[in-house]
Amino acid sequence: xxxxxxxxxxxxxxxxxxxxxxxWQNTQDPYRVWLSEIMLQQTQVATVIGYFDRFLARCPTVxxxxxxxxxxxxxxxxxxxYYSRARNLHRCAQLVMELHGGAFPRDxxxxxTLPGIGRSTAAAIASLCFGERVAIMxxxxxxxxxxxxxFDADLALASNERALWDRATTLLPTEAEVAAEGPRVMPxxxxxxxxxxxxxxxxxxxxxxxxxxxxxxxxAQAGDAERYPVRTRKLKRSSQxxxxxxxxxxxxxxxxxKRPTPGVWAGLQCFPLFESEDALRAALPPAFAAxxxxxxxxxxxxxxxxxxxxxxxxxxxxxxxxxxxxxxGDGAWFTPAEWAAxxxxxxxxxxxxx
Numbered sequence: 001x002x003x004x005x006x007x008x009x010x011x012x013x014x015x016x017x018x019x020x021x022x023x024w025q026n027t028q029d030p031y032r033v034w035l036s037e038i039m040l041q042q043t044q045v046a047t048v049i050g051y052f053d054r055f056l057a058r059c060p061t062v063x064x065x066x067x068x069x070x071x072x073x074x075x076x077x078x079x080x081x082y083y084s085r086a087r088n089l090h091r092c093a094q095l096v097m098e099l100h101g102g103a104f105p106r107d108x109x110x111x112x113t114l115p116g117i118g119r120s121t122a123a124a125i126a127s128l129c130f131g132e133r134v135a136i137m138x139x140x141x142x143x144x145x146x147x148x149x150x151f152d153a154d155l156a157l158a159s160n161e162r163a164l165w166d167r168a169t170t171l172l173p174t175e176a177e178v179a180a181e182g183p184r185v186m187p188x189x190x191x192x193x194x195x196x197x198x199x200x201x202x203x204x205x206x207x208x209x210x211x212x213x214x215x216x217x218x219x220a221q222a223g224d225a226e227r228y229p230v231r232t233r234k235l236k237r238s239s240q241x242x243x244x245x246x247x248x249x250x251x252x253x254x255x256x257x258k259r260p261t262p263g264v265w266a267g268l269q270c271f272p273l274f275e276s277e278d279a280l281r282a283a284l285p286p287a288f289a290a291x292x293x294x295x296x297x298x299x300x301x302x303x304x305x306x307x308x309x310x311x312x313x314x315x316x317x318x319x320x321x322x323x324x325x326x327x328x329g330d331g332a333w334f335t336p337a338e339w340a341a342x343x344x345x346x347x348x349x350x351x352x353x354x
Contacts (some may be wrong), residue, residue, distance in 0.1 A: 006148070006216055007173040007189055013212035014192030019199075023052055025191070030104035030129040031062045034092075037121045038085050041138075042303075045198075051080050063102055065093040074267055074343025081346070082303070087267055088116025106130045119165075127190040131183040133175065135168035136190055137161075140197025145171075146229035147201065150218030156233035201225075239306040240264075243280040244271040246313045246351065247324060254339060254352065255324065257331030264307070265345040271311070272328055280312055285327050288314050300347045309347055 020026065022045065024036035035055060039048045055076055059065040065073070070090060077086035092115045096104055104125065105111050111122035119137070126132035137145075145151065145168050153160035173185050200207040208220040219225040242264075247255040256269040264273070274280040281289045293313045300307040316324060321333060334342060339352060 006171050006213055007177065009212040009216070010192040010196065011173070011185060011188045014188050014195055018192055018195035023049060028129045028187070030125050032056070033128050034104065034117070034121075034125050035089070037124050038089055038116060039080065041085060041121075042082060043080060047080070051077070062093050062096050062104070065090065066097045070267065071269070071343060074269075075341050076343075078268070078343045079346050079349065083265065083267060083343075085116060086343075087261070091115045092117065104129070107132055108134045124190060124194075128187045131178070131186045133172055133178055133186055135165060135172055136193065137165055137168060138194065138197075140201070141168075141193045142197075142229050143203065144193060144197045144201045147206075147219035147225050148213055148217045150222070150228075152228065152230050154233075155229050155231045237304060237306065239308065241275075241308040241310065243274040243277055244309055244311045244348070244351075245274065245280055245283065245328075246271050246311050247328075248313065248315045249321065249333060250315065250317050251335070253333040253335045255328065255331055256334050256339065256342065256344075257328070264302075267343070268345050269334070269339070269342045270345055270348055272331065277310070277312075283328060284314070285323055288316060288320075288324070291315070295351075298347060300345075307347075311351055 022036075024032050027033070036048065036052055039051055039055075055065075058072070058076060059068055068090070070087075073086055073090045074083065077083065077089075080086075095114055096102060105114075106126065107130070108119070108122040108126040111117050111125055112119055117125075120141075123132075123134040123136045124138075127134055127136065142155065142164065145164060146155075148171075149164075149167055151164055151167065153163065155161050155164065173181070173189055178185050196211070196213075200211045204226060206225050208214055208217070208225060211217065211220065214220050217225075219228050245255075249255075255272070257272055259265045259268050259270050259273075261267055272280075272283065274283065277294075281292070284292070291314050295311040295313060297308055297310045300309055325331070344352070
């Protein structure tokens with residue numbers, strides 16, 4: 001395969017048929033591109049758009065994000081999941097201000113040294129914003145590459161993923177093309193690879209006949225596109241049961257405490273969690289334990305774990321708040337207006353809204 005012809009086909013297709021109207025496109029602002037890249041990790045575009053707009057409304061620049069409190073950031077992120085992304089996002093913004101004078105580094109090698117920015121995200125920012133000739137490798141692009149190249153090595157092995165990255169680099173627009181065609185070539189190529197993986201080159205029943213690189217794709221020619229990419233290692237799932245103490249004051253306020261890092265829902269405001277019903281009962285003053293009302297258990301699915309949640313609801317008078325606080329330790333009462341803006345785990349927010 002001629003790398004130049006492959007890259008040219010991708011660039012031309014993206015210009016005519018690729019996605020060009022998403023809110024983080026048609027910009028070379030690294031802040032917006034970085035924010036979208038972090039949000040889009042393991043999250044659908046349709047979900048991200050609303051969060052992206054809310055983030056920009058509150059934090060239109062990296063300086064605004066760096067200056068925001070951790071609670072504000074977690075509140076803006078609440079419901080998007082994978083909360084380590086939000087913690088890294090905040091720390092990254094602070095380091096961009098502290099170490100780089102508020103300007104994102106222009107090369108992938110420096111970008112990757114920042115929290116939460118991996119090799120592919122660094123390459124995406126450097127390519128889309130600064131035209132650097134570097135290859136990205138998100139899940140969609142891996143699928144495109146392995147099919148085009150007929151690359152059937154097991155990507156569960158890091159050495160094979162590195163080999164695929166090397167092959168991806170050979171398919172980039174050549175240095176001569178970048179010099180001749182100008183600064184839009186690399187952004188268009190990078191976006192085109194992402195768009196192909198998100199549209200035509202789908203995991204199941206890919207639209208091979210519409211693909212601009214069909215004639216150069218080993219998998220399409222063999223008629224076995226769905227066997228790529230090859231990854232044998234499966235995620236080992238675990239499960240955990242947790243009891244949630246839902247304390248509600250007679251004025252509508254609820255008791256929340258910030259979850260420790262590391263751990264489940266680290267950094268979020270949450271109902272107090274317990275490993276057993278007995279532990280939950282023991283944490284309450286005896287006068288309140290008798291009023292506990294256990295609600296039906298709910299299942300919350302995380303990436304590697306299923307959580308079986310057992311909410312226990314109890315209401316208390318405002319006069320008893322000091323007694324509750326002394327019994328439970330760290331935490332605070334949040335009014336409905338306050339918890340609505342706080343960073344809450346999705347199942348806790350659902351319980352409060354329901």
